Amino acid sequence: MGMEFKSPPLCPAMVTVRRNPPRKARATPSTTAPDSTKQNPSASKLKDIPRCPLEELLHDDTPQIPSVAMPSSIPSPPENGNSENLRVFLRIKPLIDTNVSSKKNKATETRSKLKAAKNNDTNKKEGICLVANDSHSVTLSPPLSLQDSKRLKTEVYHGFSHVFSPDSSQKEIYEKVMDPLVSDFISGKSGMLTAMGPTGSGKTHTIFGCPREPGIVPLTLRRIFSETDGSDSKMSRSYYISMLEIYSDRGKGERIIDLSTDGADLCSQQLTNKGPQEVMVSDVVQAECVVARGMLKRTTAMTNANSQSSRSQCIIHIRSSPKMISGKPEVQPSCAVLTIVDLAGAEREKRTGNQGKQLLESNFINNTSMVFSLCLRSLLEHQKNPKKPLQKHFQNSLLTRYLRDYLEGKRRITLILTVKPGEHDYLDTSYLLRQSSPYMKIKFNNIEEPSNLPYQKRHNHMLPRTEQPKRRKFSNVDAVIHEGDGAIDKPVLEPSDCGPLSDKAYLLKMLGEYKKKLQESENEVFNLQESLQKEKIRSLELERELQDLKSSCSCGQIRVCDAVIDQSSFSLLDCQSVNQRSQISPRDEKNNDHSEELKHLLVTDNSSDADVTASLEHSESMVCFSQSTILVDSDHLTTERNKFLNEEKKVGAHPSPNPKISELGRSQISPRDEKNNGHFEELKYLQVTDNFSDADITAASLEHSESMVCFSQSTILVDSDHLTTEQNKLLNEDKKEVLCRRISLDENVESTTIENIAEGEPEQDRATKTEKLGKPRRKLQPASSLLLKEISGLNLEDENEKPKGNRAGERKLSTGERGRSQGSISLLKLIRSNFHN
Numbered sequence: 136m137g138m139e140f141k142s143p144p145l146c147p148a149m150v151t152v153r154r155n156p157p158r159k160a161r162a163t164p165s166t167t168a169p170d171s172t173k174q175n176p177s178a179s180k181l182k183d184i185p186r187c188p189l190e191e192l193l194h195d196d197t198p199q200i201p202s203v204a205m206p207s208s209i210p211s212p213p214e215n216g217n218s219e220n221l222r223v224f225l226r227i228k229p230l231i232d233t234n235v236s237s238k239k240n241k242a243t244e245t246r247s248k249l250k251a252a253k254n255n256d257t258n259k260k261e262g263i264c265l266v267a268n269d270s271h272s273v274t275l276s277p278p279l280s281l282q283d284s285k286r287l288k289t290e291v292y293h294g295f296s297h298v299f300s301p302d303s304s305q306k307e308i309y310e311k312v313m314d315p316l317v318s319d320f321i322s323g324k325s326g327m328l329t330a331m332g333p334t335g336s337g338k339t340h341t342i343f344g345c346p347r348e349p350g351i352v353p354l355t356l357r358r359i360f361s362e363t364d365g366s367d368s369k370m371s372r373s374y375y376i377s378m379l380e381i382y383s384d385r386g387k388g389e390r391i392i393d394l395s396t397d398g399a400d401l402c403s404q405q406l407t408n409k410g411p412q413e414v415m416v417s418d419v420v421q422a423e424c425v426v427a428r429g430m431l432k433r434t435t436a437m438t439n440a441n442s443q444s445s446r447s448q449c450i451i452h453i454r455s456s457p458k459m460i461s462g463k464p465e466v467q468p469s470c471a472v473l474t475i476v477d478l479a480g481a482e483r484e485k486r487t488g489n490q491g492k493q494l495l496e497s498n499f500i501n502n503t504s505m506v507f508s509l510c511l512r513s514l515l516e517h518q519k520n521p522k523k524p525l526q527k528h529f530q531n532s533l534l535t536r537y538l539r540d541y542l543e544g545k546r547r548i549t550l551i552l553t554v555k556p557g558e559h560d561y562l563d564t565s566y567l568l569r570q571s572s573p574y575m576k577i578k579f580n581n582i583e584e585p586s587n588l589p590y591q592k593r594h595n596h597m598l599p600r601t602e603q604p605k606r607r608k609f610s611n612v613d614a615v616i617h618e619g620d621g622a623i624d625k626p627v628l629e630p631s632d633c634g635p636l637s638d639k640a641y642l643l644k645m646l647g648e649y650k651k652k653l654q655e656s657e658n659e660v661f662n663l664q665e666s667l668q669k670e671k672i673r674s675l676e677l678e679r680e681l682q683d684l685k686s687s688c689s690c691g692q693i694r695v696c697d698a699v700i701d702q703s704s705f706s707l708l709d710c711q712s713v714n715q716r717s718q719i720s721p722r723d724e725k726n727n728d729h730s731e732e733l734k735h736l737l738v739t740d741n742s743s744d745a746d747v748t749a750s751l752e753h754s755e756s757m758v759c760f761s762q763s764t765i766l767v768d769s770d771h772l773t774t775e776r777n778k779f780l781n782e783e784k785k786v787g788a789h790p791s792p793n794p795k796i797s798e799l800g801r802s803q804i805s806p807r808d809e810k811n812n813g814h815f816e817e818l819k820y821l822q823v824t825d826n827f828s829d830a831d832i833t834a835a836s837l838e839h840s841e842s843m844v845c846f847s848q849s850t851i852l853v854d855s856d857h858l859t860t861e862q863n864k865l866l867n868e869d870k871k872e873v874l875c876r877r878i879s880l881d882e883n884v885e886s887t888t889i890e891n892i893a894e895g896e897p898e899q900d901r902a903t904k905t906e907k908l909g910k911p912r913r914k915l916q917p918a919s920s921l922l923l924k925e926i927s928g929l930n931l932e933d934e935n936e937k938p939k940g941n942r943a944g945e946r947k948l949s950t951g952e953r954g955r956s957q958g959s960i961s962l963l964k965l966i967r968s969n970f971h972n
C-alpha cells in the first residue's frame with residue numbers, strides 16, 4: 136500500500152542548494168507504493184529540489200502480508216557442507232499462562248484485568264497476534280488499537296529453521312533444536328544454543344523445563360549419557376559441567392557467580408584465567424543434580440511479568456574429553472564444548488512495573504540483550520560486506536566478552552526465540568522478530584573444529600583476548616590443573632589432554648608457590664614471636680634475680696659491716712673487698728694481687744637516718760654500713776669535701792711513706808660525731824701482705840687470732856701495737872710489705888666507732904662509753920661474729936711505735952695492752968720462718 140505524497144510548494148523567492156543531498160532511500164521489499172515521481176509528473180520538475188523523505192520515515196520496514204518478499208532473501212538452513220547458516224528457531228508460548236495467574240501474580244492480573252475492562256470492553260479475552268503459518272513462518276498482526284494509532288501492519292516472518300506452535304512439547308523442541316547440536320558435540324564439534332526472548336516468554340522453561348516437562352538441558356544430558364552407556368568402552372569420554380551466571384547487583388557492575396559448585400563470586404579476571412569450576416559427571420543423575428543445584432542458586436525475582444523471572448544471564452558448559460586408556464589418549468576427536476545460554480528476558484518498564492533495584496536490573500538485562508544483538512548484527516553486516524569492519528560491540532558487556540568467539544562467527548550458534556502470542560505482547564514479539572530474523576543470514580564459514588586441540592586452548596580463544604595473560608612454556612606438566620580446579624570432584628587433565636601448560640595452570644602453580652611461601656613465612660614469624668616471648672620472660676626472671684642478689688648483697692654488707700663496727704669498730708673492711716674476697720675468705724686466689732688498694736673513707740658518727748639517707752647522693756662511692764657508719768670511697772669525693780673533712784679534722788690519718796697506709800689512714804673519718812669532733816681514736820695494726828700458704832695463714836689466724844685478722848691468702852692485718860720493736864724491725868728489714876698505721880686517738884674524746892679497738896680498755900669503761908653514746912647495739916651475724924671476736928680479742932702492742940705526728944698526739948699505751956702481744960710475736964715468728972723457708 137503505497138502512500139501518495141506531494142512535496143510542499145516551494146517558495147519562489149527561496150532557492151535551496153544542498154551540497155550533500157540525502158541518500159536516496161532504498162526500496163524495501165515489502166513496499167508496494169508506486170514511485171511517486173512516476174505517478175506525479177509535476178514532481179519531476181522538482182527533481183533538483185530534494186524531496187522530504189517523509190515516505191521513508193513513515194514507511195514501516197516490516198514486510199506486508201500480501202507481498203512477502205523475504206523468502207527469497209532468507210536462506211534455507213543448509214543441509215551440510217563447510218558453510219552453514221545460523222539456525223533460528225521460534226517457539227510460541229501457549230497463550231494461557233497458568234503461572235502468571237498464579238497466587239503471587241493474582242493481584243497484578245486482577246489489576247490489569249480491571250484496567251483492561253475499563254479501557255476496552257472488547258478486550259475481555261486477550262487476542263492473539265502471532266500465528267504460525269507453517270513450520271518455518273509466522274504471521275504477526277498488530278492489535279487494532281496499535282494499527283490505528285501507529286499504523287502498524289501485519290508482518291510475516293519466515294525462514295525459521297522451525298516454528299514451534301504453542302502445543303509443541305519439550306521433547307519435540309529438543310529433537311529439532313538440540314539433538315543435532317548434541318550429535319555434533321558427541322562427535323567432537325562444539326556449539327552454542329542461546330535462548331532469546333522477552334521476559335516470561337518461556338526461555339527458562341524451554342532450556343531447563345520442569346520435572347514434568349524436562350527442558351533442553353536435561354534432555355541433552357540424557358542423550359549424552361545414554362549415548363555413552365551404549366558405546367564401546369574405548370570410545371567412552373569424560374564429561375564435565377560448569378554453570379555460571381552473569382548478574383548485576385543493583386546496577387553496580389556485573390558479577391559472575393559460579394553456580395556449579397559453591398556459588399562463589401568470580402571476577403572477570405578469574406573467569407578469564409581460571410574459568411568456572413567444572414564438575415565431572417559420570418551419569419545423568421549426577422549431571423542433573425549439578426544443574427538443579429545451579430538453578431536453585433540462580434538469581435530470580437518476581438516481577439509483574441513473571442513470577443520467577445531470571446535476573447541473570449545463565450551459561451552452562453558441558454565439556455567432553457576422551458578418557459585415557461592405558462595411559463594413552465584415544466585418537467578420537469578430543470574436547471568439545473556444548474554451551475547453553477539462557478538470557479534474561481528484555482523487559483519493558485511499563486509492563487513489568489519494575490522500580491528501584493529491579494529497574495536497575497532490568498536496565499542491565501536490556502543492555503546485555505541489546506549488546507548481544509548488536510554483535511550478531513555487526514557480524515551479519517560484516518559478512519554481507521567484508522569491507523565493513525566487525526564492530527567490537529562485544530566489549531560492552533561481560534556476557535559478550537565471554538562469548539566473543541561465538542559472536543564473531545568462529546563457532547556455531549543456534550538461536551531459539553521464545554515469544555508470547557498475546558496481543559499485549561505484540562510490541563515485544565515484533566521487536567524480537569524484527570531484530571532476530573536477519574540473523575538467519577549469518578553464515579559460519581569453514582568452522583575450524585579444534586578437535587585435535589586441547590579444550591584449554593579453545594576455551595581460551597573463547598575468552599576475551601585482551602584479558603589473556605602471556606603464555607608461558609612449561610615442560611613439566613605435573614601441576615596441570617584445569618579450570619575445574621577447586622571442585623570437590625574436580626578432574627585433573629592428563630598432560631596429553633592439555634598439551635603445554637596453560638596460562639591458568641601456570642598462574643595456579645605460581646599461586647600455589649606463593650601460598651606455600653606465605654605459609655612458611657607465617658610459621659617463621661610465629662616461631663620468632665614465641666622465642667621473643669620466651670626471651671622476655673627470661674630477661675624478666677634474670678632481672679628479678681639480679682634485684683634479689685643486689686638486695687641480698689647489700690644486706691650482707693650491712694650485716695657484716697655492722698658487726699664489724701659494733702663489735703670492734705674495725706672499720707677498715709672495705710665492702711668491695713669483702714665481697715671480692717668472699718667475705719674475708721683467706722683462700723681467694725684471685726686476690727693475690729698485692730696492688731689492690733683499700734681507699735675508703737669511713738664516716739663514723741651517730742648519723743641520723745636522714746644523714747644516712749643523704750649519703751645516697753654518693754651512692755656510687757659509698758656504702759652504708761649502719762646508721763652510724765658510712766664507708767665512702769675517698770677518690771669519689773670532691774676536693775671540697777675532702778678539704779672540708781680535713782679542715783674539720785675529721786680525717787685522722789697518719790702520714791705514711793706507704794701510700795697504702797695513707798689511704799688507709801684517711802679512711803677513718805667521723806665527721807658527724809660532735810663529741811668526737813677533731814679527735815680520733817687510734818688504730819694500730821699492720822697489714823702484712825705476702826703469698827702465704829693456706830696452711831700458714833690458717834695456722835696463724837688460729838694461733839694468733841687475738842691479734843690478727845686474716846683478710847686473704849696474701850694479706851694479714853695485724854695490730855702493730857701488739858708487735859714488739861723487734862718484730863716490726865724484722866718485718867721492715869725483710870722488706871715485707873708491712874703496712875703500719877697509727878691513728879692517734881684523742882683520749883679526751885670518746886670514740887664511737889672504734890672504741891672497741893681501744894685495746895685494753897676495760898669492759899666497764901667501754902660499757903660506760905657506749906652508754907654515754909647511747910648507740911644501739913647490733914646483733915652479730917654468725918659469720919662475722921667469729922671474726923669480730925678475734926678482732927676484739929686483739930691485744931696489740933707496738934713497742935717501737937713512734938709518734939707519727941698525728942694531730943691526736945702520741946698514744947699512751949697501758950700496761951694491759953702491752954701484756955697482750957704474744958699473738959703478734961707468734962705470728963711474726965711464723966711469717967719469718969715462712970720467709971726463710
Ligand SMILES: Nc1ncnc2c1ncn2[C@@H]1O[C@H](COP(=O)(O)OP(=O)(O)OP(=O)(O)O)[C@@H](O)[C@H]1O
Pocket residue numbers: 227228229232234235301332333334335336337338339340341441443444445446478479480481553
Ligand atoms: N511452553 C510452555 N508451556 C507451559 N508453560 C510455559 C511455557 N513456556 C513458559 N511457560 C511458563 O511461563 C512462565 C514463565 O516462563 P519462563 O520463566 O520460562 O520465562 P522466561 O522467558 O525465562 O522469563 P524471564 O526472562 O523473566 O526469566 C513459567 O512459569 C513457565 O512454566
